[in-house]
Structure formats: C-alpha cells, structure tokens
Amino acid sequence: MKISVIADFDTVVGFRLAGVKQGYAVNSPEEALERLRELVKKEDVGLVIITERLVDKIRGDVEKLLEKKSFPLLVEIPDKAGPIEKKVDPLKELVRRAVGVDIKIE
C-alpha cells in the first residue's frame, strides 16, 4: 500500500526526496481535512503522515473520519519548527483510561 503525506511544503519536499510521491502541500487545516477525505476514499493508501500543527485544529473531524476504518493509519509528526506543546500527553491519557492510574512516563 501507498504512503501519503499531508503537510507543509518543506515536509512534503523532504518526504518526496525519500520516495514518498503522494505528498500534498496544504496551507490550512481545512484543506488538509479535505485531502484526508479524498485519501480515505482511496483503497490503496495504508499510511497517512500528517503534521501535528495541521491535525490539532481538526482533530474531532479526523477522528470521526477514521473511527471505523483499520486503514489508513494516521501518524502525526512534528514539522520543521519542532513538536508542539500539548495540553495533555495523548499517550499518558491512554494509559490513564486503560489502566485507571496515572503512570509517570519517562
């Protein structure tokens, strides 16, 4: 299956150099969501790489879109400005919900 990138221009160029040809440079989260909708419809996309900054604003819609599907997988990466500050660590939140206790990670 194919890998796809939805990100800012530089990230798309970088992954293109690494051989990921399905790269979509987008300027706004709305545009990213639109692209993602199209990609979900395609059957041959196995992984979508998206930047945290884009996905943060459209998280609700994205989750709704991918909820019932096992593919594509979505992975959030930091863009060239580095990781963004998150209010809650998603991993920590998962642990808290699954195990019922707060566990210090790291």
Added chain:
Amino acid sequence: MADLIEGVNPTRMELLKLKTKVKLAKKGHRLLKEKRDALIMEFFNILEEAKGARRQAEARLSEAFHALILAQASMGVLKVTQCAYAAKETPGIETYTRSIMGVRVPVLELQETSRSVIERGYGLADTTSQLDEAAARFEEALAAVVQLAEVERSIKLLAKEIESTKRRVNALENVLIPRLEATVKYIKMRLDEMERENFFKLKRIKAIMEAR
C-alpha cells in the same frame, strides 16, 4: 442487598435455572478478568516501545529538516523541489494484521528505504552532497515514522479493548452476579417458607380431624 431480578416465580425449576446461570456468570467473570490482566501486561510491553518510537521519530525528523534546510541553502529552494519531484518512488508498505489476545493490530512493513545516491533518481551533475544527505536523512525518518505509526495504532487499539473488557468485568462483578445471587437466596427463602406453611397446615388438619 442487591436488587432482585424482576418477574421470577419462586419455584424449584426457576431455582435450578438460576443456579446454573450464577455458575456461568462466575466462570465468565473469571475468564474476562484473566483476559483483562493479560491485555494490561501486553499494553505495558508495547508502551515501552511506543515511548522510544516517538522520541526516535522526532529526533530523526529534526535531523532531516536540518539537512533539508542546508540543501535548500546550498542549491536554492526551487532546485531542491525539482530534484524532489525527480526522485523515484519507494515501493510503499506491506500491511498485515497480527492478533494480540484477540485484538487485531496492524503490522506495517516498509521495503528498504535507504537507497544509494544513484537509485534516488535525480541528476548528480548539478546537485550538492547536502541534497544527498537530506534525502538519506528523510529516508531514515520515514522508516522511524512508519514504525511509530504501527506502535501507536496498536497501543490505541489495545487501550480500547482493555477499557471494554474492564467494563464487562465490572458489570458482571458488581451488577449481574450479586443480582443473581440475591434472587437465588430469595427463592430459597420463599420455598422454605412454603414448606413450613404446608407442614403447619397438615399438623393443623390432623389436629382438627382428631378432635372430631
């Protein structure tokens, strides 16, 4: 005391049925509890991996971005973009699913990402070594990101399964089993009471008969 199950007749048949139900519920409860514990153990195993994977992917990416910026500085943004378009496509990923305690988690397998300069597909004459460096770094980053995607999805799926298993265990433990047991007790008491009543009735009738 827990609530009774509504609409049960206090009969011997009903009692027998309920007793088998209690047994079944207890067995199910034990099995689910074991499943939950096993899932949590698996969860912690993968958690270890997930922690490392995210950190590694982020480190690889920041290296890659740094290399890309250097390449853009040495060759110009436009030229780098051109080369990026000329680069050959990777074969993509193979996907399977694997089962952890009955949870289907995805496995992603990336075919060989690291390529030699020649295999990448852009021309060598007018490109700098910084571009090669950037491409190599992004290839590494891609491998790390694919790994990260797999682990993060697995951990999410496991967490979901643990949650629902926990809910079922709790429902059995705190609602269904106490309710069944209370109903069994109620029926037993009713039956005993009826027996005593009958016994007394007979005694009483006998006494009346004898008195005549």
